Amino acid sequence: MKKKLGFYPGCSLEGTAKEYSESVVSLSEQFDIELKQIPDWNCCGATAAHNLNKTLSLVLPSRILAQAQKNEMKEIVVPCAACYNRLSVTQYELLKNDQLKATVEQAIDMPLNTSIRILNVIQFIQEYILPEIPEKLSHTFDKKVACYYGCLLVRPHNILKFDRPESPQFMDEIMQMLGAETIDWPFKTECCGAGLSVSRTELVGKLSGKIVREALDRKAEAIIVACPMCHANLDMRRPAIDQYLEMKTEIPVLYITQAIGMACGLNERQTGTRRHLVKVIGNYFTKTRIPVENNENNPITVEEII
Amino acid sequence: MARIGVFICHCGENIGATVDCFSVAAEAAKLPGVVYSVDYKYMCSDPGQSKIKDAIHEHKLTGVVVSACSPRMHEPTFRKACAEAGLNPYRCEMANIREHCSWVHEKGEATTKKAFDLVRTLVEKVKNNHSLEPIKVPVNKTAIVIGGGVAGIQASLDIANGGHKVILVEREPSIGGHMSQLSETFPTLDCSQCILTPRMVEIAQHPNITLYTYSELESMDGFIGNFNVRIRRKAKSIDEKLCTGCGLCCTKCPTKKIPSEFEQGLANRTAIYVPFPQAVPNKPVIDRTNCRYFQTGKCKVCQKFCPTGAIRFEQEDEIIEVKAGAIVLATGFEVKDAGFFPEYGYGKYKDVITGLQFERLASASGPTQGEIRRPSDGKIPEKVVFIACAGSRDPAKGISYCSKICCMYTAKHAMLYKHKVHEGTPYVFYMDIRAAGKNYDEFTRRAIEEDGAKYIRGRVSNLYEKDRKLIVRGADTLLGGKPVEIEADMVVLATAAVSCKDSESLAQKLHVSYDSYHFFAEAHPKLKPVETNTAGIFLAGACQAPKDIPESVAAASGAAAKVIGLFSNNELTREPVVAKINQTPPPVFSTCMGCELCMQICPYQAIDKEEIKNRNGEVIKTIAKINPGLCQGCGTCVAFCKSKSIDLEGYSNKQIYAEVMAVIND
Numbered sequence A: 001m002k003k004k005l006g007f008y009p010g011c012s013l014e015g016t017a018k019e020y021s022e023s024v025v026s027l028s029e030q031f032d033i034e035l036k037q038i039p040d041w042n043c044c045g046a047t048a049a050h051n052l053n054k055t056l057s058l059v060l061p062s063r064i065l066a067q068a069q070k071n072e073m074k075e076i077v078v079p080c081a082a083c084y085n086r087l088s089v090t091q092y093e094l095l096k097n098d099q100l101k102a103t104v105e106q107a108i109d110m111p112l113n114t115s116i117r118i119l120n121v122i123q124f125i126q127e128y129i130l131p132e133i134p135e136k137l138s139h140t141f142d143k144k145v146a147c148y149y150g151c152l153l154v155r156p157h158n159i160l161k162f163d164r165p166e167s168p169q170f171m172d173e174i175m176q177m178l179g180a181e182t183i184d185w186p187f188k189t190e191c192c193g194a195g196l197s198v199s200r201t202e203l204v205g206k207l208s209g210k211i212v213r214e215a216l217d218r219k220a221e222a223i224i225v226a227c228p229m230c231h232a233n234l235d236m237r238r239p240a241i242d243q244y245l246e247m248k249t250e251i252p253v254l255y256i257t258q259a260i261g262m263a264c265g266l267n268e269r270q271t272g273t274r275r276h277l278v279k280v281i282g283n284y285f286t287k288t289r290i291p292v293e294n295n296e297n298n299p300i301t302v303e304e305i306i
Numbered sequence B: 001m002a003r004i005g006v007f008i009c010h011c012g013e014n015i016g017a018t019v020d021c022f023s024v025a026a027e028a029a030k031l032p033g034v035v036y037s038v039d040y041k042y043m044c045s046d047p048g049q050s051k052i053k054d055a056i057h058e059h060k061l062t063g064v065v066v067s068a069c070s071p072r073m074h075e076p077t078f079r080k081a082c083a084e085a086g087l088n089p090y091r092c093e094m095a096n097i098r099e100h101c102s103w104v105h106e107k108g109e110a111t112t113k114k115a116f117d118l119v120r121t122l123v124e125k126v127k128n129n130h131s132l133e134p135i136k137v138p139v140n141k142t143a144i145v146i147g148g149g150v151a152g153i154q155a156s157l158d159i160a161n162g163g164h165k166v167i168l169v170e171r172e173p174s175i176g177g178h179m180s181q182l183s184e185t186f187p188t189l190d191c192s193q194c195i196l197t198p199r200m201v202e203i204a205q206h207p208n209i210t211l212y213t214y215s216e217l218e219s220m221d222g223f224i225g226n227f228n229v230r231i232r233r234k235a236k237s238i239d240e241k242l243c244t245g246c247g248l249c250c251t252k253c254p255t256k257k258i259p260s261e262f263e264q265g266l267a268n269r270t271a272i273y274v275p276f277p278q279a280v281p282n283k284p285v286i287d288r289t290n291c292r293y294f295q296t297g298k299c300k301v302c303q304k305f306c307p308t309g310a311i312r313f314e315q316e317d318e319i320i321e322v323k324a325g326a327i328v329l330a331t332g333f334e335v336k337d338a339g340f341f342p343e344y345g346y347g348k349y350k351d352v353i354t355g356l357q358f359e360r361l362a363s364a365s366g367p368t369q370g371e372i373r374r375p376s377d378g379k380i381p382e383k384v385v386f387i388a389c390a391g392s393r394d395p396a397k398g399i400s401y402c403s404k405i406c407c408m409y410t411a412k413h414a415m416l417y418k419h420k421v422h423e424g425t426p427y428v429f430y431m432d433i434r435a436a437g438k439n440y441d442e443f444t445r446r447a448i449e450e451d452g453a454k455y456i457r458g459r460v461s462n463l464y465e466k467d468r469k470l471i472v473r474g475a476d477t478l479l480g481g482k483p484v485e486i487e488a489d490m491v492v493l494a495t496a497a498v499s500c501k502d503s504e505s506l507a508q509k510l511h512v513s514y515d516s517y518h519f520f521a522e523a524h525p526k527l528k529p530v531e532t533n534t535a536g537i538f539l540a541g542a543c544q545a546p547k548d549i550p551e552s553v554a555a556a557s558g559a560a561a562k563v564i565g566l567f568s569n570n571e572l573t574r575e576p577v578v579a580k581i582n583q584t585p586p587p588v589f590s591t592c593m594g595c596e597l598c599m600q601i602c603p604y605q606a607i608d609k610e611e612i613k614n615r616n617g618e619v620i621k622t623i624a625k626i627n628p629g630l631c632q633g634c635g636t637c638v639a640f641c642k643s644k645s646i647d648l649e650g651y652s653n654k655q656i657y658a659e660v661m662a663v664i665n666d
Helices: A018-030 A050-052 A054-070 A079-096 A098-108 A122-137 A171-175 A200-219 A226-235 A240-243 A257-263 B021-029 B046-059 B071-084 B098-103 B109-127 B150-161 B194-206 B247-252 B291-294 B301-305 B355-362 B408-421 B440-449 B504-511 B549-567 B599-600 B634-641 B653-664
Strands: A003-007 A033-037 A076-077 A116-121 A139-142 A144-147 A222-225 A252-257 A286-288 B006-007 B034-040 B061-068 B092-096 B133-136 B142-146 B163-167 B209-212 B214-221 B226-233 B318-324 B327-331 B333-335 B352-354 B383-389 B425-430 B453-456 B462-464 B469-476 B482-488 B488-493 B495-501 B537-539 B571-574 B579-581 B607-613 B619-625 B647-648
Touching: A003 A122, A003 B092, A018 A033, A018 A122, A018 A252, A018 B571, A050 A054, A054 A098, A076 B061, A079 A098, A079 A116, A079 B061, A116 A122, A122 A171, A122 A257, A122 B209, A139 A257, A144 A171, A171 A257, A200 A240, A222 A226, A226 A240, A226 A252, A226 B194, A240 B133, A252 A257, A257 B163, A257 B209, B006 B021, B006 B046, B006 B109, B021 B034, B021 B109, B034 B046, B046 B061, B046 B071, B061 B071, B061 B109, B071 B092, B092 B098, B092 B109, B092 B142, B092 B209, B092 B453, B092 B469, B098 B109, B109 B488, B109 B653, B142 B150, B142 B318, B150 B163, B150 B194, B150 B327, B194 B209, B194 B653, B209 B352, B214 B504, B226 B327, B327 B504, B327 B549, B352 B355, B355 B408, B383 B408, B383 B462, B383 B469, B383 B482, B408 B488, B537 B549, B579 B619, B599 B607, B599 B634, B634 B647
Parallel strands: A003 A033, A003 A076, A076 A116, A144 A222, A222 A252, B006 B034, B006 B061, B061 B092, B142 B163, B142 B327, B163 B209, B327 B537, B352 B488, B383 B425, B383 B488, B425 B453
Antiparallel strands: A139 A286, B133 B571, B214 B226, B226 B318, B333 B495, B462 B469, B469 B482, B579 B647, B607 B619
16 A cells, blocks of 8 residues: 655755756655645744744744645655754743743644654654665666765754764764765764855865865765755855865765665656766666565566666 | 740841831730730840840740741750740740841731731640650761772771761772872873872771772661661672782683773783772682673683682672661762763764873873874874763753863873873863863863863863874854864763762662752752751762862761761751651550551651550550651651641641631631
């Protein structure tokens, strides 16, 4: 039976991170999971709202949660790390303050219970994808990779309670399951420059540049991320990075869903890698896996994905 | 018929300015049972006390109410005055009209009314008071000191020099504790071993001290003056009488790669070992978990080589029972272990070490003979970063307190490093420099100004290894949070000082309370700093909270003084405020039905069973029996007793109800 989960894409996945959305959706289809978008969803308020107006920063995510609740969704998948962070913080704040909850409910004119489970993309993979990976894996991810978590996925730890805040491990574990070698590096949660991407591009070039250089120094061949902001800075701002590093770097930046998709034999269109600015060569990363015997219905060959 | 005297004190203006003492005295005189009532400026003064004494004689008083300050302040004064006049001191009560009335209310009628009400309730109570006698318990003049670090050593020597027997129990094979591991001590930079080892020898040679090393406290019962303690003497696997400490066994032992606890893992030891060359007693023990013979059944090399035949593989743990009048707890502290600082890479990078490891590196008797060489490759480090508050003062990590010793030892480390590696640069990341103490601030200033330690106010966010260097990244908050990055060769963490792992179970064995960090709790933070809430058990050193050497020694001497004071009497006198089972003779008529509920809830294990026998020696009834030596008068059993068969002397149900009724029947 098809599993059904709520899905909150947020603005990035409709725009700059369209390939992230494509890979999440294709991967879900591959694993027989139906992601149902929360109807009439709105902006989560990320970065702008919580700097300006605390109530507004809680009202916006609350409306999303209330919409999900209205549509009887028990779990929602939130691939964008910033959205995940804002939704989780809102839930945490409202859970401990009834008065605040009442104010918010009045503002959105909807009742709100705070029991919806918010899954980031890693949690979604751990719970719904990993158990079936041994069956669905057609290729091994055959390269050395640097897993880069960024700040929003694991912090603040007392609210998110997800992975180790200083040296997170979960993405590394997933990549190892695909057959990749993950490097042990100190820049897993280093600042990429985030929203300064637009206003101070050269600074982002420096901050993200340090991350890219460290990954290259440790012989990584791809950087794996789970946040559209991180991806934008490491991929889209590569000219600024290269300018800072004074060299031409070619290390691609993959969403973790794209990496899994590649190992499961999804094509470029499905994983969305063709949209990247730093070019991803189709079959460079994966090697055909000796097919599992009882998997005859779904044979995938190398030729298909090229 | 009761004949009560009431004495209202003005306490200068403290009470007199707010409460109309004269009218309170006049009103009190009208109360039934009151035969004499007077007010006076200072009741605690000599003429004031004389007023009470004279009134007792003149009016044949059977009870006295002094309404003045808190009984914590002057109850002993007034009770003594009553006793001198021939009235049983426990027939004197105090109504607190200062802290409970004049100090907390405005002047006015209502305040005076409240003062009178307080007097009135106490008058009703005193009518029900009866004569009590202080409890006498004998004192066994032997002290047990648990823990042989500097605090335990000091306490033992002080008590022993005072002429009393001491049993010193140490868990490790040698006494000496953390101090024996230190290189040099702040703020004088005198060698730790040079000042400690003579005292360790003194312990071994003192005629009044019995030393049990490699031993632990098994269990304890009894009460102040009369503790029964069982000590487990772990099998050392040698005959101490035959062993001469020649050390041949240690050189011949084939298992040589065990990380030495004394060297903090920076060097190895053998399975049969003496922790360090200056150990007291200087005789080896076999570490059975690592010994080849105990693990595989084959070896016995040490036995073959021992010239006196002192090896005893078949030896077993021995449990000895000793009696003592007092116990001093001096179990010390531990440093927070690895894994607590993933961001600082402790345990991951070899050159990230703790302060205690640095002490061993700097120690002349350490693994490098006092040369500062980093553990990974033995290179002399050119830049060393010291991180203060690694774990301490960090509520997010669960340790909110200041470990107190780190600021000073970090300054000392920076200084020692600079003295040994002249061209090296020490960096210190700190939150605050807490250098309160005699010559302490001068010492840290010396480290900065004369020895050139570079102090950076800010936290280190993380560090990582790159090209055999440790890249330390932090912020300089005095420069407005400017990021700082230092390529260091070695990093030293001033890890938090925490309580010993088994301190909680030890506290439970001894019925001593402890705080949320499992440090033992003192009876009063200011006025009873070395006492615990269990009479006869005292605290010394860092088992109570992080303490440096001077403080530990001072606390140890304080605890020793308390023990010697306790031992200066053959008998102990205690306040008779203890619980008592209703036992109107003959005892078979006691209302106690022997349900044993009180035994279970008594926090001091003061209640036992008592069998009542008939003339033929047959048990006809079992009732509860309270040991007045143990009872602390908390009254918990009174509240729990189903048949109301227990009363607290001096605070009986009858007395309390009389007070309550007086309040109600205004």
